[in-house]
Every structure is written in structure tokens, then in C-alpha cells.
Amino acid sequence: xxxxxxxxxxxxxxxxxxxxxxxxxxxxxxxxxxxxxxxxxxxxxxxxxxxxxxxxxxxxxxxxxxxxxxxxxxxxxxxxxxxxxxxxx
Amino acid sequence: xxxxxxxxxxxxxxxxxxxxxxxxxxxxxxxxxxxxxxxxxxxxxxxxxxxxxxxxxxxxxxxxxxxxxxxxxxxxxxxxxxxxxxxxxxxxxxxxxxxxxxxxxxxxxxxxxxxxxxxxxxxxxxxxxxxxxxxxxxxxxxxxxxxxxxxxxxxxxxxxxxxxxxxxxxxxxxxxxxxxxxxxxxxxxxxxxxxxxxxxxxxxxxxxxxxxxxxxxxxxxxxxxxxxxxxxxxxxxxxxxxxxxxxxxxxxxxxxxxxxxxxxxxxxxxxxxxxxxxxxxxxxxxxxxxxxxxxxxxxxxxxxxxxxxxxxxxxxxxxxxxxxxxxxxxxxxxxxxxxxxxxxxxxxxxxxxxxxxxxxxxxxxxxxxxxxxxxxxxxxxxxxxxxxxxxxxxxxxxxxxxxxxxxxxxxxxxxxxx
Numbered sequence: 062x063x064x065x066x067x068x069x070x071x072x073x074x075x076x077x078x079x080x081x082x083x084x085x086x087x088x089x090x091x092x093x094x095x096x097x098x099x100x101x102x103x104x105x106x107x108x109x110x111x112x113x114x115x116x117x118x119x120x121x122x123x124x125x126x127x128x129x130x131x132x133x134x135x136x137x138x139x140x141x142x143x144x145x146x147x148x149x150x
Numbered sequence: 151x152x153x154x155x156x157x158x159x160x161x162x163x164x165x166x167x168x169x170x171x172x173x174x175x176x177x178x179x180x181x182x183x184x185x186x187x188x189x190x191x192x193x194x195x196x197x198x199x200x201x202x203x204x205x206x207x208x209x210x211x212x213x214x215x216x217x218x219x220x221x222x223x224x225x226x227x228x229x230x231x232x233x234x235x236x237x238x239x240x241x242x243x244x245x246x247x248x249x250x251x252x253x254x255x256x257x258x259x260x261x262x263x264x265x266x267x268x269x270x271x272x273x274x275x276x277x278x279x280x281x282x283x284x285x286x287x288x289x290x291x292x293x294x295x296x297x298x299x300x301x302x303x304x305x306x307x308x309x310x311x312x313x314x315x316x317x318x319x320x321x322x323x324x325x326x327x328x329x330x331x332x333x334x335x336x337x338x339x340x341x342x343x344x345x346x347x348x349x350x351x352x353x354x355x356x357x358x359x360x361x362x363x364x365x366x367x368x369x370x371x372x373x374x375x376x377x378x379x380x381x382x383x384x385x386x387x388x389x390x391x392x393x394x395x396x397x398x399x400x401x402x403x404x405x406x407x408x409x410x411x412x413x414x415x416x417x418x419x420x421x422x423x424x425x426x427x428x429x430x431x432x433x434x435x436x437x438x439x440x441x442x443x444x445x446x447x448x449x450x451x452x453x454x455x456x457x458x459x460x461x462x463x464x465x466x467x468x469x470x471x472x473x474x475x476x477x478x479x480x481x482x483x484x485x486x487x488x489x490x491x492x493x494x495x496x497x498x499x500x501x502x503x504x505x506x507x508x509x510x511x512x513x514x515x516x517x518x519x520x521x522x523x524x525x526x527x528x529x530x531x532x533x534x535x536x537x538x539x540x541x542x543x544x545x546x547x548x549x550x551x552x553x554x555x556x557x558x559x560x561x562x563x564x565x566x567x568x
Contacts, residue, residue, distance in 0.1 A: 075505025077290060077306060079218065079225060086226055108302070108498045109213050112408045117226060133500045 073105040074134070081110040082117060089121045089139060101139040111135040174494030181487045188475050195480040197428045202481035204421045205432065206488025209298040211404075211496075212414020216531035217286035217295050220557035225564070227374030229367035234411030235536070236360050241419030242540035243360070247353045249426055250342070250542070257342040257349065265430040266541035267464045269528045271548050272336035274328060278527025278534070279549040281519050283556015286531070287564055289313070289516025290509075293434045293530040294485065296517070301489030303501045306513040311438070313517020314524070318435070319442030321525035322453035328526060329457045339544035352542040359547065360539075405495040422537065429477055431541065433533030434485070435524045436468035437478035442521070443469065465524075465533040512567070 071088060073081035085103045092099060101123075105111060115125035118139050126138045181203060189196025208214065212234065219231040250263040262268050269275070286292040289310040291299055296314070299307035321328075341352035390398070409417075422432040446452045459466045468478050493499040504510065524530040527549055529538065535553065538546030 075503075077304065077502070077504050077509060078215075079221065079290070083225065106500075106502070109215070112213055116230060117228070120228065133498065 067099060069099050069101050071101060071103045073103055073107070073110070076105065076107065078107050078109040078113075081105040081107050082113050085110075085114050085137070085139065086117050086121070089118065089123055092141070093121065098141050100141075103135075103137045103139065105135050105137070106133050108133070108135075111137065114139075170494045170497045170499055174491050177487065177494060178491050181484070181491065188480060191475065194429050195475060195477065198425065198477055198480035199484045201421050201425045201428065202484030203488035203491070205294070205418060205481070206298050206301060206485035206490075207492040208409075208414050208417045208421065208488075209294060209485070210302060210489040210492035210498075212409040212411055212417075214411060214414040214418065215295040216292045216536070216553075217290065217557075220283060220554050221287045221561060223367065223370060223554070224558045224561040228371055231411045232367050233364065234413075234415030236364050236415070237412050238415035238419035238422070238536065239360050239539050240357060241416060242422050242536070243353060243356045243542075245419075245423035246426060246431070246540035247342075247349055247542065249423075251349055254342075257340065257352075260343065262338065262340055262343075262463075263541075264463070265426065266340075266543070267431050267433070267529065267533055267538040267546070268338050268340045268541050268543040269464050269534060269538060269545040269549075270333050270336035270462065271339050271543070271545040272332065274333050274336060274526050274528075275534075275545050275548045276552045278523040279552020280556040280559065281523035282527065282530060283553040283558075284560040284563065285516040285519030285523060285556075286553075287516070287557050287560025289513045289520060292532075293438065293520060293524065294532050296513075297434065297482070297485050298489035301486040302493040303499050305502060306504045306509045309510050310513040310517035310520070313514045313519075314521035315438050315442045315445070317518040317521020317523075318439040318525045319446050319453070319521075320518070321522045322439075322443060322446070322456060325456045325525065326454060333462075334458055341542040341544060344544075349542075356539060356542060405492075406497070418536075422540075425481065426537075430468070431533070431537035432481065433465040433468070433478070433529055433537060434482055435528075435530050435533050436465035436471075437476075437482035438521070439465070439469035439525060440471065440476070440478060462528055464538070465529045508567070 069088060069092075071084050073084050076084075081103065085101065088101050092101070103114065111127065111129070114137050115127060118125040122142050123139045124142055126140070128136045130136070185196045185199045188199050213231075214234060215231060216235065219229075219235050222228050222231065246266065250266055253263045254261050282292070286295070289296060291307055291310060293314060296307040296310040300311060341355060342349045345351040345355065347354075390396070425432050443452065456470075459470055468476070471478065490499065520530065524534070527534045529535070531553065534549045535546055538549065540546075
């Protein structure tokens, strides 16, 4: 979690709801509080969390881009919408 | 600004996940045939089986999870799924009111509608609700939630269901103590009877209560700095307006993409209403309790005769039904089958073994807590809450409030687990 890092990887494969969402939300909250603007990449295979994370991200000021592979794997890329404004919230 | 549907990888294929869809059709046809079999001896079991399949299908499609509805208030500070439950409750409250009025037009004379979930309210409701709330957060799903996830292939959820059966069986040994000491002294408070305004006042008060919960949850969300802006819609791809293209879009929306919790809550509300119209309100605990009792009975270590079950109603009265194919069987086993069909059509079925071993322990302990407490409170999130609030029973509100308290406690515990 260093400032200026391009991407933070979260490997939540094999973890079940709500753990992957928890990990993603905590990472986004930490980044928001620290005012960093890195992109988070979450890998997971829990369909419930794959559906939930974009909603959580949206509310935390992140854009979520979700890619599903054929074998129940999701890669969700979370990009801060605007680092400056999210800090003000 | 890209928010894309998680499943848009194969938008144009009519059957995006062929193998699973084909298996899904086979399971669906078999389940439909089975509704004829189960309905052969007792006709009402056929519609109950089909409605149970709809509940399982809907739970899977909308990711409708009572555990997360309560838990996410405290874990993430949001109420997205809770709002779906509230929509379902508003629908069932109006419908149950009409059905109960049909059976008991004059509530002030003391008769209760025979099948409605109007349960004793008191210490057992509060203790049961709190314990259930903790259990469902630990297990990662309540009774209906764990059952539908079994249909999707979650192994740990199966462990939670086994835990529930164990917990219910354990409670059976202690039930008579609870009955003698506590439950038999607890009143069944039916708002239609207790309020001077009868049905009108009871339905109005329940709807106001639902609205107040909605407002409170909204306040809670904003207090937590969790204001949900409108989510970005998927960027419009050029629509395929051919018949094939439009059918494919329709298929995608219903069978592959998830439904919103509001849609899920509305469908579940209507399904629960039809279930009551056909026979009885929706419940899950009765059948699981029957399995526990059958298991202990067959080992000749069965619990003594349980006192007071007929006086209570709800899931408790039904746990004593004999035979394999009962009404509770029809609405509970079908839930798993409906969820399996939904998961197969969405290409989401997969046997999932949790990476963390302790997940099994958590599921088992949470399941046992849920089983014991749902026996005590005479129902779970479904029977003692989702079917009790619209029965205009005070017990539904007390159980719901206690569930929220238990979920809060459960989140505290969950956060301490590394």
C-alpha cells in the first residue's frame, strides 16, 4: 500500500461471501483515507461478492470494471473516480 | 466510467454456458415431473413444490440473503438488500391481511387464523433472535440463504445446514424445559386483535413500521457516509433488434444477470402470498427440525414428546408431520432444486470448497446456533420473521429487532476472527 503504486492486487479466490467484499471495501476505505489514488484489482470466484463489489465500489467513489472468465473467476478492477473529490467526502 | 455487467462476456449467445444450461433443463423437467409425483397423494403438495422452486430460483437470481440484509448494515453500513425484504414484507402484509380476514373476519373475538405465523412473544423470541442473528453472520447465511447456496454448490453452506439440523435436534431435548418455564407463559399477540381498529389499524401500523425501518436504514447509510449515487448503467452496446437478439437479451436479463434485491423481494412476497393461499405461509425450520427428529428417532435416542406444539402453530406444529412427502418437504427441498436450476442456467454452479479451513468450523458453529435458536423462536428469518410480520404478529417485529441485534454482535465477532 505505498503511495504512487499503480495497482494493488487482492487475491480473494477461494474465499466466500462476505470475505472478498470485506477485503475490497477495506482496501478502498484505507486508500480513500490515505488519499492515495491507486487502482485495486480483485480476483475472486464468489459469485455473490462479484455482484456486490461494484455496488460497494460505486458508493465509495470507485468505478468498477468486472470481467468474468468462463470458469467462475472474476477480475474486478476498481479505479478511484476522482482522488481529490473522494477525499473531501 | 465503465461498469459492466459481470456476465457480459458472451452477450450474444442464446445459451452462454451450454453444458450447465442443458443440465439445468434436465433438472427442471425432472423437478416438474416430480411435482406430479408428490401431488399424487396430496394434491396441494404439487403447487407448494412449484412455489418452493420459485423461492429458490428467486433467492439465487437476486442474491437475496437475509443474513447479509442485517449484517451489511453493520459490516458495510448499507441497506440494499434490506430494502428488498421491506418490499416483500409490504406486499405480504397487504395480502396476508386479506387472507386472514377471509378466515377470521372478526378478530376481536379471540380466534386466530389457523395457519398464520402468530407466535408466542417474549424472552424466547428475543434470545432466539439474537442467537440466530449471531449464528447467521458466523455461518455466512441464514437458513434459506444456506439452502439456496447448497443448490449453487457451496460446500460450507451444506455444513451450516447440517449444523442447523443438529442444533434443532439438541433443542428438542431441552424443549420441554423451555416450554414449561418460559414459552407457555408467553402471549401470542396478534395486532388485529390487540388494536382497537382491527385489521385496518394492524395493517396500517405494520406498513408504517416497514416505512420507519426504511427511513432508519436510510439515515444509517448516510450517517456512515455511505450515500449510494446512481450506479453507472452499462454502456449501451448497439442493440440487436432481431428476434434472436431480443430473445437473447431477455434470456440474459432473467437467467444470467442478477436481479435487483427489490425485484427479488417483490417476487418472494408474491410467492409467499401464493403459498399461504394454497396452504400455509413460507417456512424452512419445520422440515429441518423433522430431519433432526427422524435421525435421533431412528437411532432410538429420540427426544421425549414435545409439549405444546399444537398450541403454538407456525413451523413448530408442522415439524411433527409424519411421512416423507409433507408440506414442509415440498417447500424446503424444492428451494434447493430451484436454486440449482437458477445456478445452472446462469452458468454459476460449481462445487466450492472454501480455501480457509476454519470456514467449515464457522459454518458448523453458526449452523448449530441457528438451529437451536430457530427451534426456540419457532422459526427462522423466514418463519418467525418474513411470515410473522405480515401475519400481523408482534413476535415478527420482536424477532426482527433481535436479529438485527444479533447481527451486530455477529459482525463484532466476525471482525475479531483473523
